[in-house]
Amino acid sequence: MDLQNKVVAITGAGQGLGRAMAVYLAAKGARIAIIDLDQGHMDETKRQVEAAGSNGNTYLCNVANEEQVESTFAAIAADMGGLHGLVNNAGILRDGLMVKVKDGEVSKMSLAQWQSVIDVNLTGVFLCGREAAVQMINGGEGGCIINISSISRAGNMGQSNYSAAKAGVASLAVVWAKELARYGIRANAIAPGFIATEMTAGMKPEALEKMTAGIPAKRMGQPDEIASAVAFLLENDYMSGRVVEVDGGLRL
Numbered sequence: 001m002d003l004q005n006k007v008v009a010i011t012g013a014g015q016g017l018g019r020a021m022a023v024y025l026a027a028k029g030a031r032i033a034i035i036d037l038d039q040g041h042m043d044e045t046k047r048q049v050e051a052a053g054s055n056g057n058t059y060l061c062n063v064a065n066e067e068q069v070e071s072t073f074a075a076i077a078a079d080m081g082g083l084h085g086l087v088n089n090a091g092i093l094r095d096g097l098m099v100k101v102k103d104g105e106v107s108k109m110s111l112a113q114w115q116s117v118i119d120v121n122l123t124g125v126f127l128c129g130r131e132a133a134v135q136m137i138n139g140g141e142g143g144c145i146i147n148i149s150s151i152s153r154a155g156n157m158g159q160s161n162y163s164a165a166k167a168g169v170a171s172l173a174v175v176w177a178k179e180l181a182r183y184g185i186r187a188n189a190i191a192p193g194f195i196a197t198e199m200t201a202g203m204k205p206e207a208l209e210k211m212t213a214g215i216p217a218k219r220m221g222q223p224d225e226i227a228s229a230v231a232f233l234l235e236n237d238y239m240s241g242r243v244v245e246v247d248g249g250l251r252l
């Protein structure tokens with residue numbers, strides 16, 4: 001796919017990896033549908049997309065809400081004239097052990113803590129992928145969907161909810177590669193390692209140092225190192241049904 005003038009929707013594009021992807025793809029001529037919960041953050045992404053030489057529209061939408069996702073993707077098609085790419089990037093963390101014992105008391109991860117992550121990180125990917133596929137089929141030019149998984153898909157302590165969702169979205173990319181190939185639509189996933197964004201800025205410095213020491217590359221990744229993998233998957237028409245790991249060599 002030549003990205004010049006193609007419309008690419010990115011969820012969670014208000015900051016972090018999503019914003020880096022938006023700016024990186026805009027520099028290649030893509031027009032960006034910026035989807036997030038935070039209008040102020042999206043306005044800043046739009047400004048940076050324009051500074052990179054392209055244009056974009058902002059869409060306030062909770063990816064876990066079916067009605068909002070349906071109306072957002074219909075609006076993108078109406079406003080921007082068809083959709084060629086989707087990056088399912090929006091995600092949240094609500095970490096905690098499933099069960100722990102402290103001072104002799106057993107406590108559990110709550111169902112709400114489990115469900116909130118499943119709703120955004122798994123159901124949100126399903127809802128956006130489904131609507132994007134409809135718009136791509138209607139557009140008749142095929143397209144490409146990329147799900148942002150995580151190295152945590154291998155199973156990370158304290159992340160029952162997150163690891164399950166991230167394994168799920170890697171699997172969804174394979175399912176969609178098989179189901180949607182007949183419409184000229186490809187699907188892939190990217191599993192980033194630890195990347196320097198607002199999400200990881202919340203980690204304690206000692207934990208960050210210990211974690212970085214365990215990465216063969218001995219450093220965290222930069223958002224552009226994920227954005228360039230997104231561009232590669234969009235541009236290469238023979239990549240489908242794969243999970244690309246971009247993690248400095250780290251294995252959990």
Ligand code: NAD
Nearest residue numbers: 012014015016017062063089090091150194195197198199
């Ligand atoms: P971030 O927290 O910096 O940004 C996430 C964005 O998603 C925010 O702008 C937020 O407003 C938006 N968002 C959250 N819930 C939403 C919802 N319900 N609807 C719409 N938008 C919503 O995170 P990040 O580090 O940029 O991570 C982006 C993606 O990459 C996430 O899926 C994350 O799980 C994944 N990831 C990140 C890392 C890392 O080290 N940063 C590693 C592996 C995977």
